Amino acid sequence: MEAKPIGQSRSIQTLLVFPADTNYHGTMFGGKLMQYIDEICVIAAMRHSNSRVVTASTDSLDFMTPIRMNEAVELEAFVTWTHRTSMEVYCVVRSENLLTGERRPTVTAFCTFVAVNEEGKPTEVPPVYPETEEERKLFESAPERHVQRKLRRQQRYTEPS
Template sequence: MREDANPIPVSQSRSIMTELVFPTDTNHHGTMFGGTVMKYIDKISAIAAIRHCRKPVVTASTDSMDFVSPIRMGEAVELEAFVTWTHRSSMEVYVVVRAENLFTGERRVTVTAFSTFVALNEQGKPTAVPPVMPGNDQERKLHDSAPERHALRMKRRQERFSTADSETTDDDRKL
């Protein structure tokens, strides 16, 4: 953690987006396209990350995207995102997606996801971000478990680059 930066409360990054699900948002089952949900998750996550660091950001990864319940045409879909943890220039953002039947008021969790964003300076290079300060039990739990998720992301990244390198042929190495 950066000792020179003041921690930013999770509440500063909390962002909420609500959309109505139309027929063009759904597949032949009448449920929302997963890709559309993923687009919304990336958008709300970016907003939360920018609110945390007040700098431009780029998506570094999205992981642990779990679809737990379908979102149906005519329902409202609500996305809530907030920064759970920071590293030097990266921020982990947690997103929970809920669907609501607007006629009955029934609400349910449909998707949860973790995304990582990197803050950029004026030259487009990674730049330091302030630490995050959790404010309640849920935020503390996500914050405390974040270093383990970070380590898994780094391991996955290393394995991906190792695998890509081992698939390179001798002809590729000559280029």
């Protein structure tokens, strides 16, 4: 398969945070944001693989600052690395106060997706290559994250219940 540039999978979504999206602190529900992260990452993974995908893992979901009601939330996701049938997708979430123009990073996450065929069986994905410095750093550090995910899965399945 021919390799694709990371930028080809880049997907961006901007949403407004409404009262129903917030908790009693007036900040966005973490679970709601996790749903948005999964959705934008699915789009990036499908763009790269041109196939259906399933979520294999979500890790390193780091909440840095709260997102407040009436702010805009921008999600940006792209495939950073691939294995045979899996793809690591990085997502950065930024919030913006639309009245002041202040923008800040609020959440980062790494998600892994597996490409599947119509029968739900894993299918190969094309390799990916970086074009920018940010993409290069994420690409070069991805194999270590892959090893850590694999170790985490093995530990879960070998521990007694």
